[in-house]
Structures are given as structure tokens and as C-alpha cells.
Amino acid sequence: MADWRNVGNWHWKERNCLEWAKKYFDDKLVGTTAVVGELSAEVTSVDSVSGDVDLNIRKGRLIAIYDVEIKLSWTAAKKGSEETLSGTITIPEVAHDTDSYVYDISASKSTKDALPLKDFVRQKLTPEITKKFEVFTEDLKQANGTDMYIPGNGPNDTPSGVSVASAPKQERPSVVDSSVGV
Numbered sequence: 001m002a003d004w005r006n007v008g009n010w011h012w013k014e015r016n017c018l019e020w021a022k023k024y025f026d027d028k029l030v031g032t033t034a035v036v037g038e039l040s041a042e043v044t045s046v047d048s049v050s051g052d053v054d055l056n057i058r059k060g061r062l063i064a065i066y067d068v069e070i071k072l073s074w075t076a077a078k079k080g081s082e083e084t085l086s087g088t089i090t091i092p093e094v095a096h097d098t099d100s101y102v103y104d105i106s107a108s109k110s111t112k113d114a115l116p117l118k119d120f121v122r123q124k125l126t127p128e129i130t131k132k133f134e135v136f137t138e139d140l141k142q143a144n145g146t147d148m149y150i151p152g153n154g155p156n157d158t159p160s161g162v163s164v165a166s167a168p169k170q171e172r173p174s175v176v177d178s179s180v181g182v
Contacts, residue, residue, distance in 0.1 A: 013057045017144050018068075021053040022046075024139065025070060028132045034124035039117065041076035041125040047088065055144050062145045064137045067095040074125065076117040085109060085117040089126070094133055101130060 025046050032043040051068030070091045077084040087107035094101065103126045107118045 013148060015055045015144060015148060017053045017055050017066075017140060018049075018051070020144060021066070021068065021136075021140070022049045024136070024143075025049050025132075029070075029072060029129060032125070032128050032132065034120070034128050036120070036124055038079040039076065039120045039124075040079070041074055041117070041121045043072050043074050043089075043125070043129065044086075045073045047071040047073055053140070055140060055148060057145075057148045062141050062148065064140050065096050066136075066140075067093060070094055072129075074121055076121050076125075078117065083113060083117070085114045087118070087121070089121070089129070091129075094136075096137065099134070101126075101133065103129075 029043050029046055034041050048071045049068055051066070053066040053068060054064075056063040056065060072089045072091075073086065074089060075084060075086045085107055087105060090104040090106075091101050092104065103122065105118060105122055105126075107114055
């Protein structure tokens with residue numbers, strides 16, 4: 001049955017997904033590690049996620065629009081050494097229209113011995129974090145898009161970005177024209 005509120009999913013509909021994104025980043029980023037030889041680094045916590053994360057539907061298409069700042073905590077260590085280093089990573093802009101990220105990395109110590117660990121975080125841990133950001137848009141659409149639109153009968157009624165298997169189905173009653181033609 002068609003829904004008169006948004007026939008054909010043509011009109012703009014918006015959902016704030018910031019709380020979902022906070023949980024998503026906490027689940028996906030905490031525990032992200034990089035290990036090469038004797039060096040290792042790990043994201044230990046997501047300290048904050050602030051900004052906007054919205055999922056929209058317009059003209060039957062799901063549109064993800066987001067721009068967030070993420071602050072993470074990390075630790076790094078060298079195997080066989082008592083030396084560990086901790087710090088924070090601030091990513092000032094994780095946005096829907098960028099695939100290049102700036103990582104502002106700070107460390108708890110700035111000694112000569114700590115520099116290789118901080119460089120390791122910059123060179124090896126940040127690419128692992130970037131991999132997590134690359135799938136965010138699709139995960140956002142899959143998790144939140146299935147109930148954003150009103151399904152129809154045709155094969156093109158599922159908005160792009162939502163798999164047909166996960167889209168809710170709704171039966172349409174048959175329409176019989178009982179008018180008498182003159």
C-alpha cells in the first residue's frame with residue numbers, strides 16, 4: 001500500500017544518526033592495532049565524537065551527510081622493552097565528501113626514545129584507522145536506511161545503498177478499477 005506522506009520516496013526525509021555513529025566508532029576503532037616487527041600500537045579508547053551525522057532520502061536515494069571530529073587515545077610499545085608511550089589522535093574532519101584525513105598526533109612524552117613510537121603510530125596505525133573510515137558510509141546506510149523509505153512494488157523502489165535482502169517488504173493490495181466507462 002502506498003504511503004501518502006512520501007509517495008515514491010520523493011520528498012526529503014532526514015534522520016540524525018550521531019548517537020549511532022558514536023557507538024559505531026567506539027565498536028570499530030577501539031582495539032585497532034598495528035604490529036610490525038618489535039613495534040606495536042593500539043587505539044585504546046574513543047574519547048569524543050562531535051559534529052553531524054545525518055542520513056537523508058531524496059528522490060528515492062539515500063544520502064549520507066556527515067562531518068565529525070573524532071578524538072582517540074592510543075598506546076604504543078616496543079617488544080622486550082619497558083618503554084611504552086601513550087597519547088591522543090585528533091581527526092578534525094571525517095566527512096562524507098573527503099577520503100583524505102588529517103591526523104593530529106600528540107604523545108605523553110617527547111623524549112628522543114619516544115620519537116620512534118610516535119612515528120610508528122603516524123605511519124602504521126593511522127592507515128588502519130583510515131580503513132575503518134572507508135566503510136563508514138555504507139555501514140551507516142545499511143544500519144539506518146532500511147526504515148527510512150517506504151517500499152513499493154517495483155524493482156527500483158529500493159534506494160541505492162540498501163540491499164534488497166535487508167529492505168523491509170510491504171504487500172500492496174490489488175487495485176481493481178470498478179468504474180463504468182461511458
